[in-house]
Amino acid sequence: MFRVTHNSLVNQSIDATQERFRKLADAQREVSTGKSIERVSQDPRRGSAIIDLQSRIGRGEQYLRNAQTAKHDLQTAESVAQQTNDLLTRVRSLSLRVANGSLSESDKVAIAGQVDQELNELLRIANQKSGRRHVFGGDELPYTTGLDDAGKIVSIEASTATSREPNEVILGDGERLKAGIAAGDIFEYGEGENMFDLVLSLRNSIESNDNEGVTAAVGGLDEALDSLEASTALIGTRIAAVQNTNDRLETAKLESTQAMSELADADVVDSISRYNQEEAYYQMSLQVSARIMQKSLLSFI
Helix, strand or coil: CCCCCHHHHHHHHHHHHHHHHHHHHHHHHHHHHCECCCCHHHCHHHHHHHHHHHHHHHHHHHHHHHHHHHHHHHHHHHHHHHHHHHHHHHHHHHHHHHHCCCCCHHHHHHHHHHHHHHHHHHHHHHCCEECCEECCCECCCCEEEEECCCCCEEEEEECHHHHCCCCEEEEECCEEEECCCCHHHHHEECCCEEHHHHHHHHHHHHHCCCHHHHHHHHHHHHHHHHHHHHHHHHHHHHHHHHHHHHHHHHHHHHHHHHHHHHHHECCHHHHHHHHHHHHHHHHHHHHHHHHHHHHHHHCCC
């Protein structure tokens, strides 16, 4: 038969008090942190579910950053396309004035000067940067010029960077999207013809009174504007796609965050109530232990 001794009572009392203190400490931690679980060992099922949600949220946040990068690059390309469209529209208007054949020589010289300014502006647009990198060439200048002795542009050369396809970004498992558009999709038209040569040819035709060349340039500008319209529509489609993906990722992140909150967050009222209860139990345990200790000490007197 098991014999209850003072020592066994003391040990049991100490163990019980320590257990009550541990539960009080857990309740205090829950109140101070607002979390009902901080370690997987506290609740393996819930802990594993929380880790899975944290991993899902982390991947989703990376996809969101990718989507925002893609959207920025596409909007930059859209801005370039719009600037180019506005420029070609102005050049077309100038070419029509010359094609009418009612201008004086001095007027033609003035318009040729305006077209030359637009050519320089077109090159500025094509070579512009987004941050530290060129929109269409990265670290490499997309288009370079050949100049005559007077500093006037006589040729335009495209670097190998302009033929490079835009980078793809990952927006989900197996989901990729081109973050931008190739230079050729904006500045080329027809069978590999480019807008720089078109505007350069128009300027030269006006300067040399080549009316047939001016008329041909008008037709080329119409074709270039149509091609640019199609490219702008493509960019718009990609922006819409990345925006839809962004919205979906934001929704998924919110749902995962809410689910994790339901698993990990503590109910404030319940936590405070539990803390008060555990504190009362702990005080009772201390009082009982104190009485047992007192009796144990008296036995030695």
